[in-house]
Amino acid sequence: MTFTIGFLVNPIAGMGGAVGLKGTDGLLNEAIRRGARPEAGNRALGTLRKLKNAPFRYLSCSGSMGEDILKAAGITGFEVVYQTVRNTSSEDTRNACAVFEARGVDLILFCGGDGTARDVYDTVLDRVPILGIPAGVKMYSAVFATTPESAADIILQTGVLVRHLRDAEVVDVDEEAYRDGDLRTRLHGYARSLYLPGLVQGTKHVLEDQDESRAKEGIGRFLAEVILGTPDILYLIGPGSTTGAIARELGFQKTILGFDAVKMGRLVSSDLNEEEISRLLLNEEKSRLIVSIIGAQGSVIGRGTRQVSPKVLRMIGIDNIIVVATPHKLSETPVLFVDTGDKDLDKAFGQYISVISGYQIAQRKRIGVMTSGG
Amino acid sequence: MQTKIVLDEEEMPKRWYNIQADLPSPLDPPLNPQTKNPASPSDLAAIFPMELIRQEMSADRFIDIPGEVQDVLRLWRPSPLYRATRLEKALKTPAKIYYKWEGVSPAGSHKPNTSVPQAYYNMKEGVERIATETGAGQWGSALAFATMLYDIQCTIYMVRSSYTQKPYRKSMMQVWGAECIPSPSTKTNAGRAMLEKDPDTPGSLGVAISEAVEDAATHANTHYSLGSVLNHVCLHQTIMGQECREQLASVESYPDVVIGCVGGGSNFAGISFPFAGDKLTGKHPEVDIVGVEPASCPTLTKGLYAYDYGDEAGLTPIMKMYTLGHDFIPPSIHAGGLRYHGDSPIVSRLVHDGVMRAVSYHQTEVFDAAQIFARSEGIIVAPETSHAVKAAIDEALKCRKSGQEKTILFNASGHGNFDMSAYDAYYAGNLSDYEYPDSLIRESLNRLPKVP
Numbered sequence: 001m002t003f004t005i006g007f008l009v010n011p012i013a014g015m016g017g018a019v020g021l022k023g024t025d026g027l028l029n030e031a032i033r034r035g036a037r038p039e040a041g042n043r044a045l046g047t048l049r050k051l052k053n054a055p056f057r058y059l060s061c062s063g064s065m066g067e068d069i070l071k072a073a074g075i076t077g078f079e080v081v082y083q084t085v086r087n088t089s090s091e092d093t094r095n096a097c098a099v100f101e102a103r104g105v106d107l108i109l110f111c112g113g114d115g116t117a118r119d120v121y122d123t124v125l126d127r128v129p130i131l132g133i134p135a136g137v138k139m140y141s142a143v144f145a146t147t148p149e150s151a152a153d154i155i156l157q158t159g160v161l162v163r164h165l166r167d168a169e170v171v172d173v174d175e176e177a178y179r180d181g182d183l184r185t186r187l188h189g190y191a192r193s194l195y196l197p198g199l200v201q202g203t204k205h206v207l208e209d210q211d212e213s214r215a216k217e218g219i220g221r222f223l224a225e226v227i228l229g230t231p232d233i234l235y236l237i238g239p240g241s242t243t244g245a246i247a248r249e250l251g252f253q254k255t256i257l258g259f260d261a262v263k264m265g266r267l268v269s270s271d272l273n274e275e276e277i278s279r280l281l282l283n284e285e286k287s288r289l290i291v292s293i294i295g296a297q298g299s300v301i302g303r304g305t306r307q308v309s310p311k312v313l314r315m316i317g318i319d320n321i322i323v324v325a326t327p328h329k330l331s332e333t334p335v336l337f338v339d340t341g342d343k344d345l346d347k348a349f350g351q352y353i354s355v356i357s358g359y360q361i362a363q364r365k366r367i368g369v370m371t372s373g374g
Numbered sequence: 375m376q377t378k379i380v381l382d383e384e385e386m387p388k389r390w391y392n393i394q395a396d397l398p399s400p401l402d403p404p405l406n407p408q409t410k411n412p413a414s415p416s417d418l419a420a421i422f423p424m425e426l427i428r429q430e431m432s433a434d435r436f437i438d439i440p441g442e443v444q445d446v447l448r449l450w451r452p453s454p455l456y457r458a459t460r461l462e463k464a465l466k467t468p469a470k471i472y473y474k475w476e477g478v479s480p481a482g483s484h485k486p487n488t489s490v491p492q493a494y495y496n497m498k499e500g501v502e503r504i505a506t507e508t509g510a511g512q513w514g515s516a517l518a519f520a521t522m523l524y525d526i527q528c529t530i531y532m533v534r535s536s537y538t539q540k541p542y543r544k545s546m547m548q549v550w551g552a553e554c555i556p557s558p559s560t561k562t563n564a565g566r567a568m569l570e571k572d573p574d575t576p577g578s579l580g581v582a583i584s585e586a587v588e589d590a591a592t593h594a595n596t597h598y599s600l601g602s603v604l605n606h607v608c609l610h611q612t613i614m615g616q617e618c619r620e621q622l623a624s625v626e627s628y629p630d631v632v633i634g635c636v637g638g639g640s641n642f643a644g645i646s647f648p649f650a651g652d653k654l655t656g657k658h659p660e661v662d663i664v665g666v667e668p669a670s671c672p673t674l675t676k677g678l679y680a681y682d683y684g685d686e687a688g689l690t691p692i693m694k695m696y697t698l699g700h701d702f703i704p705p706s707i708h709a710g711g712l713r714y715h716g717d718s719p720i721v722s723r724l725v726h727d728g729v730m731r732a733v734s735y736h737q738t739e740v741f742d743a744a745q746i747f748a749r750s751e752g753i754i755v756a757p758e759t760s761h762a763v764k765a766a767i768d769e770a771l772k773c774r775k776s777g778q779e780k781t782i783l784f785n786a787s788g789h790g791n792f793d794m795s796a797y798d799a800y801y802a803g804n805l806s807d808y809e810y811p812d813s814l815i816r817e818s819l820n821r822l823p824k825v826p
Contacts, residue, residue: 214574222818229820322814327806334803357806360815361670361705364736364807 002057003107005155006100006128007048007078010112011064011088013040013136024137025115040135041069044111046148047133048073054156059103061096064088090119097123107131107194109151114173117141121170121191129165129192131155142168142332143193154194166212166328167241168193169294186306187239187257187294195328215326218359220245223290223324224265231264234284236277236316238301238308240292242324259307274309281315289316293325293355298333300353301340310342318348324356327363335368375459379472379621381452387620388439391612393647393720394605395435396654398727401605401719404691405681413691421590421598423495429606437609443491446523450479450486451613455621456786460750462770469773470627471766473786474618474645477753481546483788484641485516485601488610492599493520503527503596505589507557507582509637510536510710510758511543512788513601518552528552529596531559531585534577536710542792557582564588564687578703579638579714584687591689602638603684603693603718611644618783619648629661631769633784635761636665636674636732637711639718645785647720650729663730664769665721666761668740670808671704673697673717674725674732684716695722698810699819705808707737708796709757733765736807740764741800744790756788757796 015036016024024031041064048069058078060066065084081103082096093110097120100108107129110120113136120130121143132144133151145151167190174186195212223246227235237243239257247254250265258271261280272280281287289308291301300323301308313321325333338349354362394401403412415427422430429437439447458471476484496504504526508514514530521528530552537544537556547554557577558565564584568575575581583600590598600607615632622628632649634642642665652658665674673696682697684690697716698704704713724730744760746767747753755763766784773780790797799805 211574222814225818226814229817330806331804354809354811356811356814357808358705360702360811360818362809362811364669364809 002055004057004059004103004105006097006103006105006108007058007060007070008066008093008096008108008110009040009044009064009069010093010110010116010135011038011040013112013116014043015039016137021137024113038064040111041072043135043148044069044133045073047109047111047151048075050149050152051075051155059100059105061092065092065096090115093119094123100124101128107155109133109155111135111148113137113139114141114171117143117170117191118172118188121189126167126190126192129194131194140173141170143170143191164195164212165192166195166326167191169240171294190241190256212326212328215328215358216242216245218361219324219326219356220249222359223322223356224249227262228265232286233263234268234280234287235262236260236272236287236289236308237262238289238291240294242292242326242329243290246290272307274307274312277307277312278315281312286320287316288320288322289313290322290324293323293329293333293336298329298335299337299339301338310340310345313340313342313345318345322356323353327357330355330357330363330365334366336365337368375457376625377457377459379455379457379624381617381620383448383452385620386444386448386452387613387616388444389436390439390609391616391648391651392429392432392435392437392609393612393651393654394433396651397723398654400433401723402681402694404693404719407683407688407690407692410692417691421587423499423501423597425495425498426492426606429609430604439491439613440494443494446490447487447613452617452621453478453614455618456751458751461747461767464746464750465767465770465774467770467774468777468779469770470779470781471770472618472622472629472781472783473751473766474614474783475753476614476641476785476787477755477789479516481512481516481519482791483512483516483756484611484614484644484785485513485788486519487613487644488601488607488640489513489516489520489599490523491610493517493524493526496597496599497524497526501526501595501597503529503593504599505529505531505586505593505596506599506601507531507533507579507586508536508543508601509533509579509582509713510756511540511547511792512711512756512758514552514554515543515546515550517599517601518547518550521552522550529586529589530554531557531565531582531589533557533579533582533710533713534575535706539706539708539710539795540792546792557585559585561585562588564689568686575703576706578686580684580686580700580703583685584689587685587689588687602640602714603716605718605720607640608643608647608718608720611640612647614644614785615646615648618645622781622783627781628658629783630780631662631664631782633664633666633762633765633769633782635709635712635758635785635787636667636717636721637709637714637758638716639665639721641785641787643718643721645783646730650724653729663724664765665725665730665732666765667732667734668707668709668712668761668808669734669736670707670810671698671713671715672734672810672812673715674722675734676810676812677717679722679726682716693719695719696725705806707757707808708793708799708805709737709740709761711756711758712761735761735764736809737805738800738807741797741805743767745800753786754790754797755786756790757793759785759787759790762787
């Protein structure tokens with residue numbers, strides 16, 4: 001059966017950034033006043049030109065939300081399944097994705113920024129794989145390819161034949177704070193996305209690095225053994241599908257976006273807020289925090305993580321934080337950022353951090369300096 | 375100043391040095407894996423020739439190198455000792471750095487020093503075929519070369535991750551007429567069991583050893599051969615350290631520091647045992663002997679000193695050594711030859727007793743060091759060797775700080791001409807700095823039942 005791609009462009013994505021606005025949401029008129037022109041279509045063209053000769057079928061939207069760009073790339077095998085009005089909105093992105101899903105596409109390829117990623121994800125969740133062509137002002141979600149051309153490479157090399165799928169974070173960025181030079185990301189959800197295993201270790205070197213689910217299973221098995229081997233320690237397990245593998249190994253379901261407490265391998269309580277965590281910690285002699293790396297920029301405990309405040313981190317102690325990530329995730333984030341919201345606490349992490357990346361395996365990663373203020 | 379110190383062929387050592395003679399007390403004996411009693415020579419006779427078993431257990435200080443073996447060794451021995459003046463200059467160190475260059479052997483490493491005598495003794499006993507394992511392919515290619523000389527068939531189980539990474543080592547084995555199979559394979563029970571457990575496993579030296587031992591034990595005409603770890607292998611490698619001592623003496627020098635990389639321990643043993651013997655017998659009690667291992671597989675620095683199996687399936691004798699556990703599968707670093715869960719029982723004992731010490735490094739920093747070496751001395755070393763280079767550079771930099779004019783000797787055990795994919799990954803920024811999370815691993819093992 002022909003591989004079918006649902007293709008859409010957020011035509012206004014990136015316009016704010018081009019004229020010095022850190023985002024376009026709610027600021028389109030200001031962006032136009034400052035002379036911004038739609039650029040997203042051109043970015044998407046870079047991807048489509050490389051896909052032109054591949055035997056794919058496309059479902060798309062009318063006009064600048066898809067059709068115009070497909071035509072410009074010389075692609076004829078497409079069908080317009082969603083009609084747009086002149087000024088498109090996030091509503092159009094969501095409606096189009098709903099149609100794509102109903103028509104059973106194999107992949108949704110969208111062009112935009114974090115806001116677009118969120119709209120796509122909110123509609124199809126993890127039911128349909130998604131891949132982003134970067135065109136927005138902010139692209140901190142892990143569903144984006146690094147360039148429009150590499151989005152095409154990923155589809156050509158992995159999408160059709162082997163289907164290397166992984167969980168990829170979609171993040172919310174606080175627009176107001178971001179405009180003030182302060183990056184606050186919060187995990188919004190986990191989409192399914194395509195990835196290139198070859199990105200790890202350059203070529204086909206490291207067999208265990210190539211498989212996300214295998215790596216997660218290894219991390220889960222190892223840390224489940226650690227938890228069972230330390231019955232006196234309370235573990236707080238943070239959001240994510242990598243940390244979720246630990247819970248799976250221990251035989252319970254973790255809340256995907258929340259913090260759950262575990263002791264002796266058993267779930268103590270789930271989806272805790274800061275106050276509940278503090279109360280719980282008061283009664284514990286020793287506790288540990290297990291967190292995964294969030295977002296395309298590789299942050300450990302992003303300050304959007306409201307449940308684990310600097311106060312909670314001090315109660316647990318920095319030495320008791322276990323960071324987990326798959327080798328593929330680590331290969332995409334050469335430097336990690338610690339962003340607790342408290343500079344002194346950030347500094348206490350030092351220059352390097354050891355990240356558990358497999359069964360009985362860790363990787364040493366350098367900790368970078370946040371440049372986005374705050 | 376002399377750059378290259380070369381001995382005449384007649385000056386090549388005629389005897390191997392057996393450090394067992396100078397240990398303050400005998401080694402803890404290897405145990406039979408079934409009975410758990412001390413292994414007897416007959417336990418080993420199914421897979422090794424009797425002369426190697428005798429050497430394994432010998433307490434004689436010196437053992438003669440057969441004339442026919444010497445004839446072959448003279449193809450590349452004595453190997454040169456270099457004074458690394460360009461590296462010293464690059465590091466601005468007052469230290470004197472010497473390196474023993476073993477990349478001149480046909481297989482490009484120190485490994486033929488033992489593959490040749492091992493194949494020779496097997497030939498003498500009429501053995502028709504030898505099975506072995508190889509990590510990075512250094513040992514496999516060395517044994518392929520040696521078995522070809524004595525017309526013995528050779529089957530090599532090569533750790534799968536290296537088989538993929540280093541296709542040219544496999545080609546070398548073919549040139550010399552050996553059969554090379556990626557491990558785990560479907561040819562043995564051990565391989566099939568591993569594949570069933572984990573079809574995508576990168577393999578490990580421990581699994582490959584199980585396969586080769588099983589192959590030898592189940593074929594009447596076949597013996598097994600090991601490229602490191604065992605006492606007789608370390609013995610054969612002492613020809614390097616003995617030559618170094620002669621070469622340094624010819625320029626009226628003796629090392630303050632002796633350095634080698636450690637996987638199973640034979641290259642480190644070979645360069646250092648003659649000096650460790652001087653230390654044990656009080657001739658040079660101050661010499662500092664340093665084994666260098668990867669942070670991802672830190673057997674000597676983070677392992678337990680205990681009895682453990684030498685292989686994954688538990689077919690080999692149980693040996694007292696530093697170990698990370700025989701079921702530990704190290705991550706696939708480029709220094710494939712250093713991915714071994716255990717270590718030579720003699721090296722382990724000497725580290726345990728404080729005669730030697732060990733350090734560990736991450737993957738990226740050893741390639742940084744290898745690059746400094748290549749850009750000063752010209753030689754591109756194997757990823758395994760780059761661990762020794764890194765430690766030598768660090769010692770030399772310490773001298774820069776302290777002003778001490780120490781003499782540093784390290785073993786440049788092999789060239790990296792077939793490891794360029796590893797250098798490619800280094801330049802692409804794709805090397806992962808794997809670590810061994812030892813305290814968490816210890817905690818994870820708490821839940822296991824304790825065996826008395």
